[in-house]
Amino acid sequence: MSFTSGPSRWSDVWLATATRGISSCGDFLAASALTLALQSAGAGGLAVSALLLAATLPLVALAPLTGRLADRVDSRLLLVVAGLAQAGVCLALAYADDPGLVIALVALLAAGLAVTQPVLSALVPAMVRADDLPRASALNQTAGTLGALAGPALAGLLVGEFGARLPLLVDASSYLALVAAGLLIRTRRGGSRRADPAATGSGATATTWRLRRDPLLVAGIATLAGVIAAVGAINVVEVFFIRETLGSSTTVYGLVTGSWTLGVVLGGWLFARVARRLADDGALLGAGLALLGCCCLAVLASAAVPSAALLVPIWLLGGVANGGDNVFHTLLLARRVPEVARGRAFAVFGAAVQGAGMAGFLVGGLLLELAEPRPLVAGCGVAGLLVVAAVVIPVRRAVRAERAAVARPDDAGAVAGRAAGAELATPTPSR
Structure with a gap:
């Protein structure tokens, strides 16, 4: 079933929340440590780009497999095994010196993330009303x-203070939180607990659900992926922009990049209230597009700053818009995808986002060999705004088509498109 028939299982939500926070801290700790180690050793944009690609490619390439695993295998088993494997890989990474081995181990670490991400994402809607x-x-x-x-x-x-090894050892211990979550969370999916399609009333199964049959979801995911592809080079450029162009220390770099993620926190809570009032999926999609435009404006504005301190308020506002868009897209997926296919849906969504990010990483590494960081930051903002402008008309068409389909209850496509939304209306018994 999609949602609990009784009270929401907030104890499970809190366990999943703690797990997400600890593992996310470890992920970003390792990524930032390795990025700073490369930059401090004199590596160029291509080396940073290769590292980021290794951390991303498995999430894209393995999505068809890991999404099905999340729907078909017991979530407890997946979290325990993946958590132990990632802890072991990260421990090896802390003592690896050869650049090729480091990149290979980073890719293995990302393969584990490709499993745990859709598992946790699909569990959360099953925990609450x-x-x-x-x-x-x-x-x-x-x-x-x-x-x-x-x-x-x-x-x-x-x-x-200590070099890259200590952060990686801390990261290795953080993956044990996944093991604890797998053992303690009562809500479970997959295995013998796979939902009965007849019980959900959706008529959809994990094998019959297809993203392409839902034009609204296609438009939403394509829009987000397009903007990320256009702006994604900023993830490679920012370390050189902040450290070299603006002349900041590693500590300032960490604090400045953290301002965007702090904005994401604020935006998530601010727009969660708005999301509850947007019963129409088309309105969710339109609001998300507007927030993506705000993110691109923040990137563009950051290119004009004379010092790193001025980046903080700009990136904070950009993060607020980013956080709101994240909530809207999560809710859109949960409303429109039947429970039995949510693991695959979140894996497909993650693959589209990560694949777009990979394109940005590659472009960023190449462009850094040809241009200075500041004009590249401005270019990222402009490119993102152009993508937003280009998709306005297709998104409006998808929204109009969705509303027209809903107005024709005899239309088979409309019934299929509203399947997951019907479950939400009537809850039934888990960067």
Whole structure:
């Protein structure tokens, strides 16, 4: 079933939240430590780009497999096994010196993340009633972004004092939180607990659900992926922009990059209240597009700052818009995808986002060989705004088509498109 028939299982939500926060902190701690180690060793944009690609490619390439695993295998088993494997890989990473081995181990670490991400994402909607989903999503996102906020700042401090090994050892221990979550969370999916399609009333199964049959979801995911692809180069450029162009220390770098993630926390809670009032899925999609435009404006404005301190308020506002869009997209997926297919849906969504990010990483690494960081930051903002402008008309068409389909209850496509939304209306008995 999609949601609990009784009270929401907030104890499980809090366990999932703590797990998300700890593991997210470890992920960003390791990524920032390795990025700073490369930059401090004199590596260029291509080396940073290769590292980021290794951390991202498995999430894209393995999505068809890991999404099905999340729906078909017991969530407890997946969390325990993946958590232990990631802890072991990160421990090896702390003592690896060869750049090729480091990249290979980072890719293995990301393979574990490709499993745990859809498992945890699909578990959260199963823990709560429909009305509580925006709050639960905001809580889960808050933990992830607080972890992302603490990770770079902690990496900046630890790398400056002790080098990259200690942050990686801390990261290895953080993956044990996944093991604890797998053992303690009562809500479970997959295995013998796979939902009965007849019981859900959706008529959809994990094998029959297809993203392409839902034009509204296609438009939403394509829009987000397009903007991320356009702006994603900023993830490679920012370390050179902040450290070299603006002349800041590793500690300042961690604090400045953390300001965006702090904004994501604030935006998640602010827009969770708004999301509960947006019963129409088309309105959710339109509001998300507007927030993506605000994110791009923040990136563009950051190119004009003379010092790193001025980046903080700009990136804070950009993060607020980012956090709101995250809540809207999570709610849109939960409303429109039947429970038995949610693991695959979140894996597909994650693959689209991560694949777009990979394109940005590659472009950022190449462009840094040709241009200075400041004009590249401005270019990222402009490119993102152009994508937002380009998708306005297709998104409006998808929203109009959705509303027209809902107005024709005899239309088979409309019935299929509203299947998951019907479950939400009538809850039934888990960067």
